[in-house]
Amino acid sequence: MTRETGHVPERRIRLSRAALRTLAPQALLVAAVALVGWSLIDTARHNLADQHIASGFGFLQQTAGFDVSQSLIAYSRSDTYGRVFLVGLANTLLISALGILLATVIGFAVGIARLSPSWVLARLAGAYVEITRNLPLLFQILFWYLLMLGVLPGPRQSLEGPLGLFLNNRGLILPQPVAGAGLEWVAAAAGGAVLAAILVGRWARARQARSGRSFPAGRVALLLMLGAPLAAFLLLGQPLALAPAELRGFNFIGGIRLVPEFVAVVAGLSFYTAGFIAEIVRAGIQAVDRGQAEAAASLGLRPGRTLQLVVIPQAMRVIVPPLTSQFLNVVKNSSLAMAVGFPDLVAVFAGTTLNQTGQAIEIIAMTMAVYLAISLLTALVMNLYNRRFQPVGR
Amino acid sequence: MHWLAVVLALGIACCGGVSTASAQATLKGIQGRGHLICGVSQGLPGFSAPNDKGEWTGLDVDFCRALAAAIFNDTAKVTFVPLSAKDRFTALQSGDIDVLARNSTWTLSRDTALGLDFPAITFYDGQGFMVRKSLKVSSALELSGASICTQTGTTTELNAADYFHAHNMTYEMVAFATNDEAIKTYDTGENGRCDAFTTDIAGLYAERLKLANPADHVVLPEVISKEPLGPAVRHGDDQWTDIVRWTHFAMVSAEELGVSSATVDAMLKSPNPEVRRLLGTEGNAGEQLGLTKDWVVRIVKQVGNYGEVFERNVGKDSRLGVARGQNALWTKGGLQYAPPIR
Structure with missing residues (x-):
């Protein structure tokens, strides 16, 4: 490396010798990487052909022939392997999204509780963090799973709750909601209320900017969003019925069933990750200088407003980046679902489908691409969100 | 894995x-x-x-x-x-x-x-089913609506899908990565997560030995596939x-x-x-x-x-x-x- 390389004149179209000298090795590197990649693919293709192993993506159009216990999208045994891929993907996305949501809620609650002035609450939160983040996740998932199977009774001795709720070792069975006439008006009322709440919020902000007088926009919005649909629901004669499931033969027929595998995976992922998130939240809040809160108090802001306007925005700057990597961990860890037989992408696609078609390279590549894509997308969304909390330069 | x-x-x-x-x-x-x-x-x-x-x-x-x-x-x-x-x-x-x-x-x-x-x-060999004796089931044709434990990545899943489909019966397949996990889940709890366990018949006899009380389980007579x-x-x-x-x-x-x-x-x-x-x-x-x-x-x-x-x-x-x-x-x-x- 010569010294000139750092001083390439800007806006010159013709490449100078110095620029060429730096670019040439880089271009060579790119070419070498591309060549290695290509030779890998080419060798694999030849080897597979020599061994008479099928290759290519044609298998995605073939009939799968096996059943999947839980699917978000319509699926039967006569569907294709391509459909199996989508079923697995939807299940992976479902447990990841639910895991992220619950872990965040529990994590924030526990993290704030650790800073509570109440000694008991703070110690309990501390114990929670130490237990959940120091036990292996696979073990925790198996714990929830075997706990449910071991403690809950069989379907014929189900625990019965109100509103046609049943709990047994086949899962939690909820009644199936059945829409009556006029339900669309309830939905319309809910939509209208959300719109009205947004308008009220805007008006309140504009008024405060103009006159300095505040308006309890949050409380009004909440009242609108809960009240309007409820009023419509009651006025229209409750157009929503619940059809409870019935026990017939071995299992319950009808209703919505959350299988124990699903509950165990979501519980394991949520409680485990929440332990880490709690620590991130605690660290974030403690990173905000005490002087900030004191300054806000001296300006006459009440504690709630201080937290909302001064502490949280600054804490979020510290919280969001490590929070992102916890979210990514949830997505990747969701592949442990296979251990308890939940049909996620790894189980049905990189498992059963791989075994039946034998197309390991294609299937593993597709599965890796999916996890990479979900993770990159999560990171992108979180980075955009993080920008909101960066200090605005003036 | x-x-x-x-x-x-x-x-x-x-x-x-x-x-x-x-x-x-x-x-x-x-x-x-x-x-x-x-x-x-x-x-x-x-x-x-x-x-x-x-x-x-x-x-x-x-x-x-x-x-x-x-x-x-x-x-x-x-x-x-x-x-x-x-x-x-x-x-x-x-x-x-x-x-x-x-x-x-x-x-x-x-x-x-x-x-x-x-x-x-x-x-x-051929594929069969094992159930608890307490279920009082004597034929695989009585298994409609049952939850069935098995190992993933085998012909077992396909045969079960064919069999239940052909006889117009519903079922829930709970598939595990290994036979050990599948049999352990079948055996956990009083009534178990699954009503039945399925694999090749010789395998059923072998897996039955791993159960807490092998004598409480019975292999049904139906052979649903050629293995x-x-x-x-x-x-x-x-x-x-x-x-x-x-x-x-x-x-x-x-x-x-x-x-x-x-x-x-x-x-x-x-x-x-x-x-x-x-x-x-x-x-x-x-x-x-x-x-x-x-x-x-x-x-x-x-x-x-x-x-x-x-x-x-x-x-x-x-x-x-x-x-x-x-x-x-x-x-x-x-x-x-x-x-x-x-």
């Missing part, structure tokens, strides 16, 4: 497992290495499972030992690699094992698209395929001709030309395979004939107690039949 699949897939991709140039060289490779590498299950009593001394035993294990006896005259020269149902074929394709003796069903797509060959059928189980090898090395095929046939022929580990020494003096050809005192059958003349003597003396291996591992001398049934010799109404060695 899936990382193993990634590594194996990369193995095929970059290093190519076995290329065409060396396709005929499996036997040479084994002889050069000094031991046979045999893929087995992660523990299925009767077929391949470690005993209390940590030694692998079972019908599939004995088949690999027979191969080692034929090649090296030493049944100890085998390395056993336990594989999950999911990873087994990839391990064979990538050349990590020489032969897969892992209660695997011979199907058309495995024979073709997977690039494998199934030289012989060492055990004729011809046998060793698998890579497609393309005909010499090695022949050795694997004829090792099984030699053990069946030995039983048919009354040659057992107890009688083999005396039989060396037999005037019967069929016995003489089998034991290499006449002709050179073993040399035609690339082995030695006394290859069958080695197998039978150290491992036994097919009947001995069967009874010892899955039959009346074992805890499984499976009847010979379809696995009896053809002369006794079974399906085990060996082409002539001449």
Whole structure:
């Protein structure tokens, strides 16, 4: 490396010798990487052909022939392997999204509780963090799973709750909601209320900017969003019925069933990750200088407003980046679902489908691409969100 | 588990497992290495499972030992690699094992698209169901609506889907990565997560031994599929395929001709030309395979004939107690039949 390389004149179209000298090795590197990649693919293709192993993506159009216990999208045994891929993907996305949501809620609650002035609450939160983040996740998932199977009774001795709720070792069975006439008006009322709440919020902000007088926009919005649909629901004669499931033969027929595998995976992922998130939240809040809160108090802001306007925005700057990597961990860890037989992408696609078609390279590549894509997308969304909390330069 | 699949897939991709140039060289490779590498299950009593001394035993294990006896005259020269149902074929394709003796069903797509060959059928099996006696179910046709535990990555899932679909019954399949997880889940709790457990029938008897109270469970009479189980090898090395095929046939022929580990020494003096050809005192059958003349003597003396291996591992001398049934010799109404060695 010569010294000139750092001083390439800007806006010159013709490449100078110095620029060429730096670019040439880089271009060579790119070419070498591309060549290695290509030779890998080419060798694999030849080897597979020599061994008479099928290759290519044609298998995605073939009939799968096996059943999947839980699917978000319509699926039967006569569907294709391509459909199996989508079923697995939807299940992976479902447990990841639910895991992220619950872990965040529990994590924030526990993290704030650790800073509570109440000694008991703070110690309990501390114990929670130490237990959940120091036990292996696979073990925790198996714990929830075997706990449910071991403690809950069989379907014929189900625990019965109100509103046609049943709990047994086949899962939690909820009644199936059945829409009556006029339900669309309830939905319309809910939509209208959300719109009205947004308008009220805007008006309140504009008024405060103009006159300095505040308006309890949050409380009004909440009242609108809960009240309007409820009023419509009651006025229209409750157009929503619940059809409870019935026990017939071995299992319950009808209703919505959350299988124990699903509950165990979501519980394991949520409680485990929440332990880490709690620590991130605690660290974030403690990173905000005490002087900030004191300054806000001296300006006459009440504690709630201080937290909302001064502490949280600054804490979020510290919280969001490590929070992102916890979210990514949830997505990747969701592949442990296979251990308890939940049909996620790894189980049905990189498992059963791989075994039946034998197309390991294609299937593993597709599965890796999916996890990479979900993770990159999560990171992108979180980075955009993080920008909101960066200090605005003036 | 899936990382193993990634590594194996990369193995095929970059290093190519076995290329065409060396396709005929499996036997040479084994002889050069000094031991046979045999893929087995992660523990299925009767077929391949470690005993209390940590030694692998079972019908599939004995088949690999027979191969080692034929090649090296030493049944100890085998390395056993336990594989999950999911990873087994990839391990064979990538050349990590020489032969897969892992209660695997011979199907058309495995024979073709997977690039494998199934030289012989060492055990004729079929898929069945096991249920708790307390359910008072006496036929698989009464299983509509049941939850069923099984291992993923097997023909089991497909057969169950076909069977329930054909009989217009609903069911819920709970599929686990390993048989151990599936049977443990079936056995957890008073009524269990699953009403039934399904796999090949010999497997049902084997897995039943792992339950807390084996006597509380019953295997239903229905056999819903054909499961011809046998060793698998890579497609393309005909010499090695022949050795694997004829090792099984030699053990069946030995039983048919009354040659057992107890009688083999005396039989060396037999005037019967069929016995003489089998034991290499006449002709050179073993040399035609690339082995030695006394290859069958080695197998039978150290491992036994097919009947001995069967009874010892899955039959009346074992805890499984499976009847010979379809696995009896053809002369006794079974399906085990060996082409002539001449």
